[in-house]
Amino acid sequence: MTAIILERVVIERGPLRLEGDLRLGPGLHAVTGRVGSGKSTLALALAGGIRPAAGTVRLEGIGRRLWVGHDPVVHLTGGTVAAEVASWRVEPDSLLSSLGLADRARDDPFHLSLGMQKRLVLGCALAARADLLVLDEPFASLDLPARARLERALTARDGTTVVMTHADRHLPPGTTRWRIEGGRVRPEGP
Amino acid sequence: MIALSGVRARTLSIDSLAIPPGLTAVVGLNGTGKTTLLEACTGLLLPDEGTILVDGLPPREVDAGWVSASPDRSLLFSRVDDELASPGRFAGLSPIETAARATGAAERAGAVRHLSRSVRTLSGGERGVVALAAALASQPTVLALDEFDGFLDRETLDDLIPAARDSGARFVLWSTHDRELTRAADHAIALGGGGVAGTGAAALALFDAWERAA
Numbered sequence: 001m002t003a004i005i006l007e008r009v010v011i012e013r014g015p016l017r018l019e020g021d022l023r024l025g026p027g028l029h030a031v032t033g034r035v036g037s038g039k040s041t042l043a044l045a046l047a048g049g050i051r052p053a054a055g056t057v058r059l060e061g062i063g064r065r066l067w068v069g070h071d072p073v074v075h076l077t078g079g080t081v082a083a084e085v086a087s088w089r090v091e092p093d094s095l096l097s098s099l100g101l102a103d104r105a106r107d108d109p110f111h112l113s114l115g116m117q118k119r120l121v122l123g124c125a126l127a128a129r130a131d132l133l134v135l136d137e138p139f140a141s142l143d144l145p146a147r148a149r150l151e152r153a154l155t156a157r158d159g160t161t162v163v164m165t166h167a168d169r170h171l172p173p174g175t176t177r178w179r180i181e182g183g184r185v186r187p188e189g190p
Numbered sequence: 191m192i193a194l195s196g197v198r199a200r201t202l203s204i205d206s207l208a209i210p211p212g213l214t215a216v217v218g219l220n221g222t223g224k225t226t227l228l229e230a231c232t233g234l235l236l237p238d239e240g241t242i243l244v245d246g247l248p249p250r251e252v253d254a255g256w257v258s259a260s261p262d263r264s265l266l267f268s269r270v271d272d273e274l275a276s277p278g279r280f281a282g283l284s285p286i287e288t289a290a291r292a293t294g295a296a297e298r299a300g301a302v303r304h305l306s307r308s309v310r311t312l313s314g315g316e317r318g319v320v321a322l323a324a325a326l327a328s329q330p331t332v333l334a335l336d337e338f339d340g341f342l343d344r345e346t347l348d349d350l351i352p353a354a355r356d357s358g359a360r361f362v363l364w365s366t367h368d369r370e371l372t373r374a375a376d377h378a379i380a381l382g383g384g385g386v387a388g389t390g391a392a393a394l395a396l397f398d399a400w401e402r403a404a
Contacts, residue, residue, distance in 0.1 A: 014311040034343045035315030070314050070341065071260045114259045114337070115220030137314065140340030141259060143219040143367055144397070148404030166315075166343045 002026050002061040002131050002160045004046060006185075009055035013041045020185035021055075022178065028154050029162045030171050032188070033180030039164035040136050042185060043067060046162055047134045059132070062160065066130035070137035072117040076109045081120065084109045088124040099123045115141045122150060131159045139167040192231055192332070192361055197240035200226045203385045204240075209363070212376030213355045216365040217393055219400070222381040224365035225259065228334040231363055232256060244332060244361070252332055255325030255359065259337040261314040264321030270304045270312070273320060277328035291327045298353050299323035300346070314341040322350065326357050333359035339366055347371065369397045 003025045011018040018038045024046070033039050044050045045057070047067035059065075068075065078084030082105040085092040096102045099119050101112075109117060118141045125133060138154075139147050147170050154161050155172045163171075171177070179188040192209040202223035209231070216224050229235035230242055233249030234256065244252045258264040267273040274296055278288030296302045301323040304316060312320060318338045325333055335354060339347050351374050354362050364371065372378050372394055379386060380393035388396060 015307075016311075032343075035319070035341075035346050036313040038313075040313055071262050073260065113221045113225060119220065137341055141220075141337060144400040145403045146220060147367075166341070 002158075003059075004062060004132055004160060005058040005060065006045075006052075007056045007058065009045070009052045009057060011038075011041055011045045011050060012053040013038075013044075013050060016041055017183050018042060018045075018180065018185060019183060022185055022187070024160050024162060024176075026158070026160055027174070027176065028157075028172065029160070029176045029178060030168065031162065031164045031178045031180060031185070032166065032168050037180040038183070039180060040070070042180065043134050043136045043162070043164050046132070062131040064130040065132040065134070066125055066128060067134045068121060068125045068136065068138065070140060072114070072121040072141075073110075075121045075124075076117065078109060081105050081107055081109050081112070084120060085124055088128050090124055090127040095123055095127055115143060115146070118142055119146055126153050126157065129158075133157065133159065133161045135161070135163045137165060138163055139165055139170050191245065193241075193243045194230075195241055197230065197237045197242060199223075199230050199235060199237040199240075201384060202226045202230075202381070205385070207379070207386055207389075209361065209379070210377060211360045213351075213362045213364060213374075214377040214379060215372040215375035215393070216363055216379050216381065217367070217372055217396065218365075218381035218387065222387075223384075224381055225336055227379075227381065228256075228336050228363050228365055231361075232332050232334045249332070253328060253330045255328050255330035255333040257318065257321045257325050257333075257335045257338045259340065259365075261317035261321065261338065261341055264338075265309050265317060265324070268309055270301070270307050270309060270320050273309065273324050274301070274305070274327050277324065281328075291329065292323075295323045295327035298326055298357060300349055300353065315343065315346065318342060319346070319350070322354070326359075330359050332361045332363065333357055335362065335364040337365050337367070339364075339368055339371060351375075369394070372397070 232254035274292035378393035
C-alpha cells in the first residue's frame with residue numbers, strides 16, 4: 001500500500017498560499033482548479049520539490065517519487081529518442097513501438113513535435129515504475145487517442161498516481177477527485 | 191484569404207488550400223503538421239516548395255502574432271507590463287501609444303490583473319493568457335495560437351474564444367484538440383495522412399473517429 005499524507009500542510013510559493021489536509025492512497029487521483037489556483041505548486045510539493053512552510057508530509061510505502069512537468073522538453077536529456085528512453089533505465093525497443101515512435105529511434109528528440117515529445121516522456125515516466133507518480137497537465141498536447149491510452153495506463157499502474165489537470169473529462173471512473181479553490185485543497189464529488 | 195498552393199513543408203503536403211478571414215481551428219493527431227502549417231502561414235518557416243500568400247503578400251511581409259503550445263516559451267521579459275509593452279517599443283511607438291496598446295490588449299485577453307506581476311510567478315495557464323495579450327498588442331494580421339488551450343480551464347477557454355475572434359487580427363489560426371473550440375470556430379481544417387484530411391463539417395466529424403479509435 002502506498003500513500004502520501006499531507007497533515008495540516010501550508011505551502012507558500014511567491015504570492016500563492018495553499019492549505020491542505022489530505023491522504024492520497026493507492027490508485028489515481030486528479031487535482032483540478034482554475035488557471036493559477038496552485039496545481040503546479042501542489043504537484044511540486046507532493047514530489048518533494050518544495051518543502052511546506054508548515055505541517056508535515058508523510059510517505060507510506062513510497063520509495064521513489066517521480067514528477068513530470070507540463071513541458072516535456074525540460075525532461076529531455078538524450079541525444080537520440082532511443083538514448084532518451086535508456087536514460088530513464090527503460091528498454092527502448094518495446095517502449096518505442098508501443099508509443100508509435102519505433103521509426104524515430106535514431107532521431108534527435110528535439111525534432112519531434114511537442115505532442116510526440118509528450119508521449120515519449122510520459123511513456124518513459126510510466127515505464128519507470130515510481131511508487132508515487134505526479135503528472136502536471138499530462139493530457140495537454142496529446143491527441144484524443146493518445147489521451148485515452150494514457151487514461152488506461154494511469155488506471156493500470158500500481159502505486160499512487162496524481163494528475164493535475166483541466167481535462168477532467170478524460171479521467172476514468174474510480175478516480176479520486178480533489179479541487180483547489182481559494183487556496184484550499186478539498187475532496188470533490190461523491 | 192490565405193492561399194496555399196503546391197506547399198511542401200517538413201512532413202506536410204498541401205496542393206491547394208484557401209483559408210478565409212476569421213477564426214480557423216486547425217485539428218489533427220499528434221505529428222500531422224499543425225504547428226508546421228501555423229509556422230508556414232506566419233512566415234516562421236519557409237516551405238521547401240510552393241507558395242503561400244496572405245491577401246496576396248508573402249507571410250514574411252505581413253504582421254504576425256504567435257502564441258506557443260508551451261507556455262514557458264512564449265514570453266521574453268521578466269515583467270508582464272514589459273512583455274505587453276514590448277511590441278510597441280520594438281515598433282518605435284510613442285510611450286503613450288505603447289501603453290494604450292498594451293492596456294487594450296490586456297483587457298481583451300483578460301490579463302489586466304497580471305499586469306504588475308513578475309512572469310516568474312505566473313502559472314502555465316496564466317503565461318498563455320499573457321502571451322495572447324502580448325501577441326494582440328502587436329496588432330497582427332495573422333494570429334497563430336498553437337494549442338495553447340491545452341493549459342486553460344474550460345471557463346478561461348470559453349472567455350478567450352470570443353476574445354481571439356474579436357482580436358482585430360484578420361486571420362486567427364488556432365490549432366487544438368478541443369471539439370467545442372472547433373465547433374465554435376468560423377472554419378475548421380483537419381490535417382492527416384501527410385496533408386489536409388478535411389475541412390468544415392468533415393474536419394469536425396473526425397473527432398468522432400478519433401474518439402472511436404480511443
